[in-house]
Amino acid sequence: MSGLRVVLVDDQAMVRSGLALVLGAEPDITVVAQCADGAAAIVAATRYRPDVVLMDVRMPGIDGPEATRRLRAVPDAAPVLALTTFDDDDVLFSALDAGAEGFVLKDSPAEALVLAVRAVAAGGSWLDPRVLPRVLARARRAGGREDLLDRLTARETAVLEHMCHGASNAEIAGALGMGERTVKTHVSAILTKLEARDRIAAVLSALDAGIPRG
Known part of the structure; x- marks a missing residue:
């Protein structure tokens, strides 16, 4: 099917x-x-x-x-x-x-x-x-995560920005010109560095810190 x-x-x-x-x-x-x-x-x-x-x-x-x-x-x-x-x-x-x-x-x-x-x-x-x-609002009451976001590389930050818009790994790969396996590696690194359990937690940390910019 x-x-x-x-x-x-x-x-x-x-x-x-x-x-x-x-x-x-x-x-x-x-x-x-x-x-x-x-x-x-x-x-x-x-x-x-x-x-x-x-x-x-x-x-x-x-x-x-x-x-x-x-x-x-x-x-x-x-x-x-x-x-x-x-x-x-x-x-x-x-x-x-x-x-x-x-x-x-x-x-x-x-x-x-x-x-x-x-x-x-x-x-x-x-x-x-x-x-x-x-x-x-709840994330802010729990404390900001700007210090953790500073741990990300420029490429990881770019991946995280696309995650904030709900993009899938395949969509991120297409937008950033990288392989889907590479995106998965970046996502895994982002979750580890942000001490986030899953994508939603990572996105909330990013949004609370003002990512995506502009």
């Missing part, structure tokens, strides 16, 4: 059906499983090896953040795109802390949802612009 493979996770059947219709209308996206809770999501992600898991955060039993945390512990697990409502900071931060590579709101237009799925599946990240100020 070609194209992007997605596992949908939401405890509301109508929401799952709506998401499946939106994503299934794209010729390059296939919804391979629909799950009503985190436990089923873990099983489906293991069985179908999707390119991305679109994960609701508030669910009975194993919720989205806990399911994300467990998936992150599995080697080569699919990235998680968290899905929730606008006004819930607790679930926003718990999903990001658990290792989600992106965050999309349930009231986002269809095209934004599709872009978010494609970005995360391609190895990039996604933060809805409406929640970014709150995420940055």
